[in-house]
Amino acid sequence: MLVRIRACGLCGSDLNAWRGVPGIEYPMPAGAPGHETWGEVVGLGDHVSHPRVDETVTGLLWNGFAEFGVARAENLVVVPTAFRTAPVLGEPLACAMNVLRRSGLVAGGRLAIVGFGYLAALLVQLLPTGCDWVAISRRQDSRQLALRLGAQAAYGFDNVPSDAWDSFAVVIEAAGVQQALDYATWLVAYGGRLVIAGYHADGPRTVNMQSWNWKGIDVINAHERQPSVYVDALRNAFDQLGERPLDLTLLHTHSFDLDHVNEAFGLAESRPAGFVKALVHP
Numbered sequence: 001m002l003v004r005i006r007a008c009g010l011c012g013s014d015l016n017a018w019r020g021v022p023g024i025e026y027p028m029p030a031g032a033p034g035h036e037t038w039g040e041v042v043g044l045g046d047h048v049s050h051p052r053v054d055e056t057v058t059g060l061l062w063n064g065f066a067e068f069g070v071a072r073a074e075n076l077v078v079v080p081t082a083f084r085t086a087p088v089l090g091e092p093l094a095c096a097m098n099v100l101r102r103s104g105l106v107a108g109g110r111l112a113i114v115g116f117g118y119l120a121a122l123l124v125q126l127l128p129t130g131c132d133w134v135a136i137s138r139r140q141d142s143r144q145l146a147l148r149l150g151a152q153a154a155y156g157f158d159n160v161p162s163d164a165w166d167s168f169a170v171v172i173e174a175a176g177v178q179q180a181l182d183y184a185t186w187l188v189a190y191g192g193r194l195v196i197a198g199y200h201a202d203g204p205r206t207v208n209m210q211s212w213n214w215k216g217i218d219v220i221n222a223h224e225r226q227p228s229v230y231v232d233a234l235r236n237a238f239d240q241l242g243e244r245p246l247d248l249t250l251l252h253t254h255s256f257d258l259d260h261v262n263e264a265f266g267l268a269e270s271r272p273a274g275f276v277k278a279l280v281h282p
């Protein structure tokens with residue numbers, strides 16, 4: 001399927017390619033590493049009949065920093081009409097839905113989220129009803145965002161109240177840094193579930209095995225590599241949201257055209273106050 005890209009989000013995981021960490025090979029394929037794509041179908045291969053030309057689609061398409069991208073038809077989802085007013089980035093939405101599924105959270109659950117960026121901000125909009133949650137984040141504007149999205153409380157790493165330790169049945173680590181793993185370990189209750197949603201791709205981490213072991217926790221690595229699971233999660237996310245639109249106005253904070261994609265990367269790296277996500281528009 002040939003897709004005219006209308007927007008592609010810049011993901012924190014894209015930064016390693018821009019930084020040039022060891023293990024990344026260049027040149028990357030055209031349009032990489034853009035994978036948070038949104039666009040419309042402009043052409044179909046032989047034997048492909050769905051979605052139709054002109055449909056708005058999102059999902060798994062890996063060359064999104066480009067005017068056009070090619071994807072397998074089964075990896076894209078037609079965006080429901082209620083969600084077409086502004087770009088909805090399917091890949092991170094599916095990722096948030098997968099994390100939620102792996103967390104085992106049910107209505108009325110209680111959780112802590114360590115690291116509050118784009119993924120966490122999507123995830124809290126998908127929570128089952130009546131969940132109470134707190135956010136722990138280094139950045140003040142992230143804490144404010146969490147409170148606006150319904151957090152009971154939001155703490156910096158240096159002012160988490162001591163009665164929060166060992167008190168959360170579910171803790172979602174969503175920062176991808178060592179410190180967040182450590183805090184998530186401290187916060188999770190005995191017999192609780194520590195869900196690692198952060199992207200820890202820039203090197204090894206140290207975990208407190210003694211604490212994990214003693215507390216008898218379940219540790220879940222919530223990344224998903226199976227395209228079909230992603231696509232199912234994306235459909236489920238749209239179904240679950242129904243007519244209730246996502247609040248993305250607080251999240252899609254910056255826009256760039258494709259010629260200025262380097263500035264978008266620079267901003268995602270420096271993360272100035274108020275920055276959540278940059279969208280690149282060809």
Ligand SMILES: [Zn+2]
Binds near residue numbers: 011012013035092
């Ligand atoms: Zn991503």
